[in-house]
Amino acid sequence: MAEYWDLYDRDGNRTGETFERGHGNFKAIPEGRYHLVVDILVIHEDGTFLITKRSDDKDVYPGFWEASAGGSAIKGEEPLEAACRELFEETGLKPDSMELVNILYKDTSRSFFHSYVARVSCDKDSVVLQDGETVDYKWVGKEEFLEYLESENAIKSHNQRYEKYINEHIRNV
Secondary structure (H helix, E strand, O other), rough: OOOEEEOOOOOEEEEEEEEEEEHHHHHHHOHHHHHHHHEEEEEOOOOOOOEEEOOOOOOOOOOOEEEEEEEOOOOOOOOHHHHHHHHHHHOOOOOHHHHHHEEEEEEEHHHEEEEEEEEEOOOOOOOOOOOOOEEEEEOOOOOHHHHHHOOOOHHHHHHHOOOHHHHHHHOOO
């Protein structure tokens, strides 16, 4: 089944145009147009962070560990709605709260990111991995999370979207 994305201008306004997603075809989005991507950093009420391992079948960063769930919003979705859907699809988790912590445009991928922090109070064994998206997960404490951020296994562009939040709310606390 085809997946369609709304296209946006540089100010974050829907243009009325849509784009049909294909494997790795995001670079075919016209210049000056962007698709909405959401990512969600998950923090458990006990202070641990959820890290998931991406499937080897992903077209971007296959097999990498990431400190988020996320993906592209589908046609008609609002950012928060997309974030909640992606979080549930990729982890089976429903957030107690969601906080928007960053919006960033990236011309190379024709995307703009809405980055959220989700707070959860779930049973930590209740994570459900999404076939084709994620293949493993682990909950890590603050020190291991900060070590992960500096490791070769981390997706640097993802971590940059959370840099200000991490510096203000995690590193310096």
